[in-house]
Amino acid sequence: MDRTVRRTRHVAIVSGRPLRLRFGLEPSCVKGHTLNVLATDIYDIQQTLWAIADELRANSNLSSSEYSTPVLGLIFLKFADDKFDEARAELEGTGTGRRQVGPADYHAKKVLYLPHEAEFDTLLALPEAADIGQAISDAMRLIEEHNPDLDGVLPKDYQRFENKTLFELLRAFDVIPSNLSGDAFGKIYEYFLGKFAMSEGKRGGQFFTPAPIVELIVRMIEPAGGTKILDPACGSGGMFVQSARFVEQHREAAGDRISIYGQEKTTETVKLAKMNLAVHGLAGDIREANTYYEDTHDCIGEFDYVMANPPFNVNKVDKARLEDDPRYPFGIPAADNANYLWIQNFYSALNDTGRAGFVMANSASDARSSELEIRRQLIQTRAVSAIVSVGPQFFYTVALPVTLWFLDKGKTTEDDWADWTLFIDAREIYTQVDRAHREWTPAQIEFLVNIQRLYWQWEPTLEYDGTKELLDEHFPDGTYTDVLGLCRYVHIDEIEEQGWSLNPGRYVGVKFETMDEGVFQERITELTTEFNELSAQASELTGTIENFLRQIHE
Numbered sequence: 001m002d003r004t005v006r007r008t009r010h011v012a013i014v015s016g017r018p019l020r021l022r023f024g025l026e027p028s029c030v031k032g033h034t035l036n037v038l039a040t041d042i043y044d045i046q047q048t049l050w051a052i053a054d055e056l057r058a059n060s061n062l063s064s065s066e067y068s069t070p071v072l073g074l075i076f077l078k079f080a081d082d083k084f085d086e087a088r089a090e091l092e093g094t095g096t097g098r099r100q101v102g103p104a105d106y107h108a109k110k111v112l113y114l115p116h117e118a119e120f121d122t123l124l125a126l127p128e129a130a131d132i133g134q135a136i137s138d139a140m141r142l143i144e145e146h147n148p149d150l151d152g153v154l155p156k157d158y159q160r161f162e163n164k165t166l167f168e169l170l171r172a173f174d175v176i177p178s179n180l181s182g183d184a185f186g187k188i189y190e191y192f193l194g195k196f197a198m199s200e201g202k203r204g205g206q207f208f209t210p211a212p213i214v215e216l217i218v219r220m221i222e223p224a225g226g227t228k229i230l231d232p233a234c235g236s237g238g239m240f241v242q243s244a245r246f247v248e249q250h251r252e253a254a255g256d257r258i259s260i261y262g263q264e265k266t267t268e269t270v271k272l273a274k275m276n277l278a279v280h281g282l283a284g285d286i287r288e289a290n291t292y293y294e295d296t297h298d299c300i301g302e303f304d305y306v307m308a309n310p311p312f313n314v315n316k317v318d319k320a321r322l323e324d325d326p327r328y329p330f331g332i333p334a335a336d337n338a339n340y341l342w343i344q345n346f347y348s349a350l351n352d353t354g355r356a357g358f359v360m361a362n363s364a365s366d367a368r369s370s371e372l373e374i375r376r377q378l379i380q381t382r383a384v385s386a387i388v389s390v391g392p393q394f395f396y397t398v399a400l401p402v403t404l405w406f407l408d409k410g411k412t413t414e415d416d417w418a419d420w421t422l423f424i425d426a427r428e429i430y431t432q433v434d435r436a437h438r439e440w441t442p443a444q445i446e447f448l449v450n451i452q453r454l455y456w457q458w459e460p461t462l463e464y465d466g467t468k469e470l471l472d473e474h475f476p477d478g479t480y481t482d483v484l485g486l487c488r489y490v491h492i493d494e495i496e497e498q499g500w501s502l503n504p505g506r507y508v509g510v511k512f513e514t515m516d517e518g519v520f521q522e523r524i525t526e527l528t529t530e531f532n533e534l535s536a537q538a539s540e541l542t543g544t545i546e547n548f549l550r551q552i553h554e
Contacts, residue, residue, distance in 0.1 A: 052168075056165050074136075074173055077120060081121075112147045113146045120170070122139075150278065152271075189276060193238075198437075210439065216448060217358070219246065219445065220357055220404075221305055221307070223305045229261065229305045230305070232346075232349070233308045234264050237276040264286065265291070270286055270287075295325075307356065308342070308346060310338075315336045327345050329347075330378060339367070346358055347383065350409050355410070358405055359402055360403050364403070365502040383409050386423070387404070387405055387504055388424045388448065389401065394430075419493075423488050423490055424448065454480035455487075
């Protein structure tokens with residue numbers, strides 16, 4: 001196929017810089033936990049602070065769900081306090097006899113105003129006999145009072161904590177360096193969000209999408225500054241944060257910013273999202289609403305980018321309320337499953353050149369009956385740009401694999417590209433974090449993005465160690481080619497022949513690898529041994545259960 005070069009982009013390499021700690025006494029909770037003051041990133045700081053906070057939780061009477069939001073609130077307060085101190089130093093002496101420096105001056109610098117009672121040092125200086133829980137709750141109320149965008153957002157239930165736990169947390173977070181560069185505070189906040197999500201299981205999945213998934217989606221659709229971004233199932237706002245980070249790193253003009261719009265049906269999650277934006281120095285219009293029925297942003301055709309990780313396979317949506325809703329242009333699915341309601345929401349929100357990237361249940365790629373008909377209509381718009389299969393264990397709530405869908409309405413008018421869709425099977429690309437969780441390294445993410453870049457005849461990026469080796473292994477000539485078991489671009493006629501399936505496994509094929517006979521025999525022996533051990537355990541458990549049941553009936 002004769003294809004022309006679509007576009008190119010220069011990507012800068014962003015480097016870290018050493019971090020320095022504040023001077024001060026080491027809090028007792030930090031003993032045994034060491035912060036690396038010369039770290040070129042904040043990974044060790046994140047780990048150390050989490051170890052401290054988690055140890056304090058383990059010794060309290062609070063569950064993870066009770067503990068998480070107040071702790072995130074304290075990280076937020078530390079961030080706000082450091083930014084306030086910086087702005088105060090700049091504003092000192094700028095007032096006059098008639099006009100004193102006030103909240104409006106700080107807001108003009110995009111900094112939250114903190115009354116004296118809400119400053120971090122004020123809370124740290126309270127005597128141990130003080131009611132620290134009440135003091136922190138009052139501080140949060142004062143911050144909301146002087147910063148209307150946060151009205152009703154901050155946690156104010158610190159009285160549930162013991163005084164000792166709160167003092168230790170304040171002292172621990174006071175050790176965070178005040179001169180952290182870039183988005184470091186936000187990254188600490190995200191790290192804690194992820195850890196709390198993991199510990200809270202299913203509830204955690206309602207507000208948090210793992211960072212590698214978010215980063216891949218953002219880098220695949222490449223949001224630009226000065227544009228509008230929507231996430232109608234925004235959770236804690238991770239898609240917005242990563243988009244802003246991408247624009248900041250790759251923007252062409254100073255001051256480029258994205259306009260953020262989100263919906264989320266859960267009050268507490270809306271608060272998490274607004275705090276998350278604030279701690280990253282961002283602002284957005286996040287509204288509490290049920291996206292199936294409510295379109296609070298008048299979304300149709302309005303957005304340059306849509307990104308989301310919606311809940312999968314939701315049932316019992318009241319379809320009678322959806323009749324004649326223009327957000328569902330391909331019809332209402334007969335199945336008691338909301339996946340294709342979400343997909344149509346994302347598609348209909350895009351403007352004529354808009355792009356979308358979202359997480360979807362694997363089953364949606366091959367769903368039959370009315371869902372197949374909706375999928376056929378979507379594919380025939382030529383807007384389906386790429387589909388990526390993701391292996392299991394990437395999410396905290398489910399171990400099942402998922403699929404990432406990418407739409408590009410701008411592609412539909414490009415004759416050389418409109419009829420083609422890129423399929424990537426990334427199920428064998430992962431890094432095992434622990435027995436139950438996987439992730440992608442930065443190099444693995446960049447490699448997957450570069451498959452698309454090569455396909456579009458863009459220059460590949462080489463920001464991370466290991467990316468070049470992966471590219472050389474799979475694309476030795478430095479140009480795109482279909483790779484068995486990994487990627488293939490497919491014409492719409494073939495997709496029709498496959499029953500309008502969007503399952504990458506149907507198109508990319510399977511790569512068969514030969515194995516040394518000795519290694520094969522060794523592996524078979526290991527698997528046989530493991531199977532026998534598990535069978536013995538199952539037999540033992542069966543006997544135990546049968547004995548237990550007999551005792552009940554005797």
